Amino acid sequence: MIEKGKELWEILIPTIRHNGKPFRTRYHRVWDEKVRELAGGLTILPPTFGQWIAPDSEVYKERMIPVRIMCTPEALSLILDMTVEYYNQDAVLAYKISNECIIRTRDGI
Numbered sequence: 001m002i003e004k005g006k007e008l009w010e011i012l013i014p015t016i017r018h019n020g021k022p023f024r025t026r027y028h029r030v031w032d033e034k035v036r037e038l039a040g041g042l043t044i045l046p047p048t049f050g051q052w053i054a055p056d057s058e059v060y061k062e063r064m065i066p067v068r069i070m071c072t073p074e075a076l077s078l079i080l081d082m083t084v085e086y087y088n089q090d091a092v093l094a095y096k097i098s099n100e101c102i103i104r105t106r107d108g109i
Helices: 025-039 073-086
Strands: 007-014 048-053 059-071 094-098
Touching (some): 025 059, 025 073
Antiparallel strands (some): 007 059, 007 094, 048 059
Protein backbone atom coordinates (compact mmCIF):
# COMPACT_ATOMS: atom_id res chain seq x y z
CA MET A 1 0.00 0.00 0.00
CA ILE A 2 1.40 3.40 -0.95
CA GLU A 3 0.76 5.95 1.77
CA LYS A 4 -0.59 8.91 -0.19
CA GLY A 5 0.42 12.32 1.12
CA LYS A 6 2.87 10.91 3.64
CA GLU A 7 6.61 11.46 3.53
CA LEU A 8 9.45 9.95 5.53
CA TRP A 9 11.32 12.48 7.67
CA GLU A 10 14.19 12.31 10.13
CA ILE A 11 14.29 14.67 13.11
CA LEU A 12 17.33 15.13 15.36
CA ILE A 13 16.30 15.09 19.02
CA PRO A 14 18.62 16.58 21.68
CA THR A 15 20.03 14.50 24.52
CA ILE A 16 21.26 17.39 26.72
CA ARG A 17 19.42 20.40 28.15
CA HIS A 18 20.76 23.95 27.85
CA ASN A 19 22.06 23.66 31.43
CA GLY A 20 24.12 20.58 30.52
CA LYS A 21 21.89 18.01 32.25
CA PRO A 22 20.78 15.05 30.16
CA PHE A 23 17.17 14.40 29.21
CA ARG A 24 16.10 11.18 30.93
CA THR A 25 14.66 8.25 29.00
CA ARG A 26 11.23 8.75 30.56
CA TYR A 27 11.24 12.37 29.31
CA HIS A 28 11.92 11.13 25.76
CA ARG A 29 9.15 8.53 26.12
CA VAL A 30 6.56 11.28 26.65
CA TRP A 31 7.72 12.91 23.40
CA ASP A 32 7.56 9.50 21.68
CA GLU A 33 3.93 9.11 22.76
CA LYS A 34 3.02 12.57 21.45
CA VAL A 35 4.62 11.78 18.09
CA ARG A 36 2.80 8.43 17.88
CA GLU A 37 -0.49 10.29 18.41
CA LEU A 38 0.32 12.75 15.60
CA ALA A 39 1.97 10.42 13.07
CA GLY A 40 0.95 6.90 14.01
CA GLY A 41 4.49 5.69 14.70
CA LEU A 42 8.20 6.46 14.78
CA THR A 43 11.55 4.72 14.45
CA ILE A 44 14.20 5.66 17.00
CA LEU A 45 17.78 5.19 15.83
CA PRO A 46 20.89 4.92 18.02
CA PRO A 47 22.26 8.25 19.29
CA THR A 48 24.86 9.93 17.12
CA PHE A 49 27.19 12.91 17.46
CA GLY A 50 26.97 16.19 15.57
CA GLN A 51 28.29 19.73 15.58
CA TRP A 52 27.27 23.01 14.04
CA ILE A 53 28.06 26.71 14.14
CA ALA A 54 25.35 28.95 15.58
CA PRO A 55 24.57 32.41 14.16
CA ASP A 56 26.71 33.92 16.96
CA SER A 57 29.68 31.79 15.69
CA GLU A 58 29.67 29.51 18.74
CA VAL A 59 30.40 25.87 17.90
CA TYR A 60 27.98 23.38 19.42
CA LYS A 61 28.88 19.71 19.77
CA GLU A 62 26.42 17.20 21.15
CA ARG A 63 24.86 13.80 20.98
CA MET A 64 21.46 13.61 19.37
CA ILE A 65 18.89 10.95 18.62
CA PRO A 66 17.78 10.53 14.99
CA VAL A 67 14.08 9.69 14.81
CA ARG A 68 12.29 8.72 11.60
CA ILE A 69 8.65 9.60 11.16
CA MET A 70 6.28 8.89 8.27
CA CYS A 71 3.65 11.62 8.22
CA THR A 72 1.88 14.31 6.27
CA PRO A 73 3.43 17.79 6.01
CA GLU A 74 0.73 19.07 8.37
CA ALA A 75 1.61 16.48 11.01
CA LEU A 76 5.32 17.24 10.61
CA SER A 77 4.66 20.91 11.26
CA LEU A 78 2.80 20.05 14.48
CA ILE A 79 5.58 17.65 15.53
CA LEU A 80 8.29 20.27 14.94
CA ASP A 81 6.39 22.95 16.88
CA MET A 82 5.79 20.52 19.74
CA THR A 83 9.46 19.41 19.70
CA VAL A 84 10.83 22.96 19.88
CA GLU A 85 8.59 23.67 22.89
CA TYR A 86 8.93 20.30 24.62
CA TYR A 87 12.74 20.26 24.50
CA ASN A 88 13.02 24.07 24.90
CA GLN A 89 15.16 24.35 21.76
CA ASP A 90 16.06 27.39 19.67
CA ALA A 91 15.78 25.20 16.56
CA VAL A 92 15.12 21.58 15.59
CA LEU A 93 16.41 20.03 12.36
CA ALA A 94 14.24 17.78 10.21
CA TYR A 95 15.05 16.55 6.73
CA LYS A 96 13.09 14.58 4.19
CA ILE A 97 14.29 11.07 3.49
CA SER A 98 11.62 10.15 0.94
CA ASN A 99 8.39 11.46 -0.51
CA GLU A 100 7.14 7.96 -1.34
CA CYS A 101 6.26 5.54 1.45
CA ILE A 102 5.12 1.97 0.88
CA ILE A 103 3.84 -0.33 3.56
CA ARG A 104 3.55 -4.01 2.68
CA THR A 105 1.29 -6.06 4.93
CA ARG A 106 0.91 -9.80 5.06
CA ASP A 107 -2.76 -9.72 4.10
CA GLY A 108 -2.39 -6.94 1.50
CA ILE A 109 -4.59 -4.45 3.36
